[in-house]
Amino acid sequence: MFKASIDIDLLRDSIAALSVIVDEIRLKVSPAGLSVKAVDAANVAMVIFDLKASAFDKFDAKDTELGLDLVKLNDILGIVEKKTLVDMELDTAAQKLHLNFGGLSYTLSLLDPSTIRSEPRVPQLDLPARVVLNGQDLKRAVKAAEKISDHMTLGVSGNVFFMEAKGDTDQVRLEMDANQLIDLKSGEANSLFSLDYLLDIIKPAGKASEVSLSIGCDFPILIQFDIAPAVCHVTFLLAPRIESD
Amino acid sequence: MFKASIDIDLLRDSIAALSVIVDEIRLKVSPAGLSVKAVDAANVAMVIFDLKASAFDKFDAKDTELGLDLVKLNDILGIVEKKTLVDMELDTAAQKLHLNFGGLSYTLSLLDPSTIRSEPRVPQLDLPARVVLNGQDLKRAVKAAEKISDHMTLGVSGNVFFMEAKGDTDQVRLEMDANQLIDLKSGEANSLFSLDYLLDIIKPAGKASEVSLSIGCDFPILIQFDIAPAVCHVTFLLAPRIESD
Amino acid sequence: MFKASIDIDLLRDSIAALSVIVDEIRLKVSPAGLSVKAVDAANVAMVIFDLKASAFDKFDAKDTELGLDLVKLNDILGIVEKKTLVDMELDTAAQKLHLNFGGLSYTLSLLDPSTIRSEPRVPQLDLPARVVLNGQDLKRAVKAAEKISDHMTLGVSGNVFFMEAKGDTDQVRLEMDANQLIDLKSGEANSLFSLDYLLDIIKPAGKASEVSLSIGCDFPILIQFDIAPAVCHVTFLLAPRIESD
Structure with missing residues (x-):
């Protein structure tokens, strides 16, 4: 019922x-x-x-x-x-x-x-770094990366969160320090992700005032935000791509 | 001149x-x-x-x-x-x-x-039921019907005007009683129409504050409204489809 | 640097x-x-x-x-x-x-x-007529011409600036006299241009409050305007088409 x-x-x-x-x-x-x-x-x-x-x-x-x-x-x-x-x-x-x-x-x-495919088992992940930022900032970086590549790196280095994409000749990078972020838990983190998925995820995430990213080194990323504060929460878990040069 | x-x-x-x-x-x-x-x-x-x-x-x-x-x-x-x-x-x-x-x-x-093809002869129709509704209500029902079928039924049963479409598994129905309609002349009426035509007709009809529908049983429908009150009037006459199950 | x-x-x-x-x-x-x-x-x-x-x-x-x-x-x-x-x-x-x-x-x-192709030599042109008009007026005439032809005539006759396009059966013409123009230097002028180029040029030119056109008889046209007053100026020089009937 x-x-x-x-x-x-x-x-x-x-x-x-x-x-x-x-x-x-x-x-x-x-x-x-x-x-x-x-x-x-x-x-x-x-x-x-x-x-x-x-x-x-x-x-x-x-x-x-x-x-x-x-x-x-x-x-x-x-x-x-x-x-x-x-x-x-x-x-x-x-x-x-x-x-x-x-x-x-x-x-x-x-x-x-x-x-319909059964519910998946949700893996327990212990990710070293976590940043909270405005959905618009995430969206802008992903949109810029799309212009030159089909994958992008998200990571934390010291007190700086960065998103980076490299094309054949060009490069785009967004850096945000602790002051520009809503929250930062520092920790070594650097993983590469497919822009196909990130472009889809930023459609809902880009509207959120706070998006939490939990990141590791060549590990899956957790992207979490509220669709409606306190009552509707969504978590995306996205597997990393392994760089092949 | x-x-x-x-x-x-x-x-x-x-x-x-x-x-x-x-x-x-x-x-x-x-x-x-x-x-x-x-x-x-x-x-x-x-x-x-x-x-x-x-x-x-x-x-x-x-x-x-x-x-x-x-x-x-x-x-x-x-x-x-x-x-x-x-x-x-x-x-x-x-x-x-x-x-x-x-x-x-x-x-x-x-x-x-x-x-150019000559002016047609306009048939005299004596249709038992007539409803007057807001163009927006008509538009919404036709738009919903389009999602699941390529034809829809319009009819009157007792004091209720209804529009209904049936897909392979799904169904959409709008019912409006005398209180929700601008005007209602009750009478047994139930006819099936092609959505191709209705979708075109609701483009102008959907803007009108009052649309009059004259309906019979497996008979043509008259759809009448003003493009500009008192000075520009249009009538569409649409032949029914015969249900074939 | x-x-x-x-x-x-x-x-x-x-x-x-x-x-x-x-x-x-x-x-x-x-x-x-x-x-x-x-x-x-x-x-x-x-x-x-x-x-x-x-x-x-x-x-x-x-x-x-x-x-x-x-x-x-x-x-x-x-x-x-x-x-x-x-x-x-x-x-x-x-x-x-x-x-x-x-x-x-x-x-x-x-x-x-x-x-990249070297800078061209800019020809010295002594064009007899010059009109200054609002970019919107130019845009409207070019957009109308596009509906019926792939080229249009711009010219001055007496104190009247005109733009004209002829299709197989239809014709569109805009005339502006000295009072409707921002400025007019009268002179015999009548040249035909490709709409492909004019349609591209009116995208930036259509936004300008003042567009200057220098025109001759079967001669190139100069289309000049500011993107930002006093600090950003652009000149387009467009070769004429020779009418072939």
Whole structure:
């Protein structure tokens, strides 16, 4: 059983963040809220998503699992005007989700969760460095890197966080010291990542006022931020690329 | 003889409505104003368009008929800034229409009206139900239906007007009762229409504050609205599709 | 040696104007400022560009010549927010230009100037007519001409400046008399130009409050305007097309 009402913008932002990684999700529903853990087809990136019951205008649920087609859902929600409230209600017997918004009722057939890849095991990572910065700063550096390369290095050296990309002849680098960052836990860190994934991740992350990056040396990076403060949190885990010169 | 001045926005909206059905028109000019009746190449939809002399800043005309290429006209009017006044004058001998706007003069060659399909006969329809709603509500339902199907049902059941589309697994439905509608004449009505046509028609209809729908059972629908209150009226007549399951 | 700071908008507008003609430039640096003279691959259009030292927030330079890839530069500057200050510094030994903006540092490899076409000789032209008009008026006429032809005539007849394009059946014409122009030096002038080039030139010229056109009979046209008043001036010289009917 699941019955809830939520603001369309928060729902759309949530779907956008999940869509970075997968097109179909196993949505875990519990009285505490909704959650998703998923890994992409290439096993390079993982998303851990948590949307608390308190994020909803109304929320009434028992433990269950729903198979959702994010592409279909995103497509239909694209026509909804901002600020609209979306009502959702699960028809367990028919395995359908009823959505109501702006006078329209939409009935979405659910997928059989067993046809969707199982929840991944989340690895325990002990990453030496951690920086917190504005999502806009992260976005700008990734956008600049895209102009000259298809991968970029993120790292910490002393009290300086840096992002760097090297093209055949050109180079782009952003450096931020402790004063320019919201927070810095210093530690040796230097890892290379695919810009394909970072460009997708900065779409939701670029809107966040605080993005936390946990980084190691040739280790995965944790990119964490709130979609809505205190009630909707997302973590991306992205595997490093090994430099081959 | 035909000489007139009109606001560019009203002219562009008029061309946009006619372009739903045809690319070339026989424009009937009379001292009372301009009018067009046309049917699309597939004989599925008809437009009946009426623009009164009082819609113009200046209007001076005798009875005549002009062959107009709407695509060309729309293209050139696309560069005109909003709120501009467009002056038009017919050169009967040369069969050219002179347009003046924003200091530019544009000379458009007219088409020979006899090369354009004749005015259709408008069928007399006695449709049992009629609803009047805001163009935005109609637009939202058609846009939602497009996401899952290529046709949709419009109907009235008791005091409820409904629009419904069914995809392979999903369904979308909008219901509005007498209180939510601007006006309702109840009557049994239920007809299926192609979304291709409805999507084109809602472009102009979606801007109207009041759209009137006259509906029957497996009968054509009449979609009527003002492009400008009291002076520019348009009626679309759309043939039903017969459901084949 | 070259070290300077400039507003991003002025830098971007300058690159946009130069890009009308060439993708790679020989940038002449002197204590007085920056300048470029270049001709397009087809030898139809020339640009003469001058950006004074006083246009910069800081400017410190000795005479030198830099080879710049405008496409790369434009691409990276596209991500910079409006109103940002861009710092530039030449590394002569490494033949690299360091750009700093919004916390990002970007290192651009310079091209060997000897691989770029030499500065053209600027012909002395004694053109009989000259008109000064608002860039928007020029833009509107060129945009209208594009709808019906691939070339247009510019000329002066008596006290009237005109721009005219003829299609297979249609015609567009803009006339402006001395009262509608900012300035007019009357003289017999009538030349035909390719719209391909004019459409590119009006992108920067359309933003200028005053554009000066010097015109002759079947002679090149000079199109001159300021990108920034008193400190950044650009001249386009465009060869005529010879009418072939």
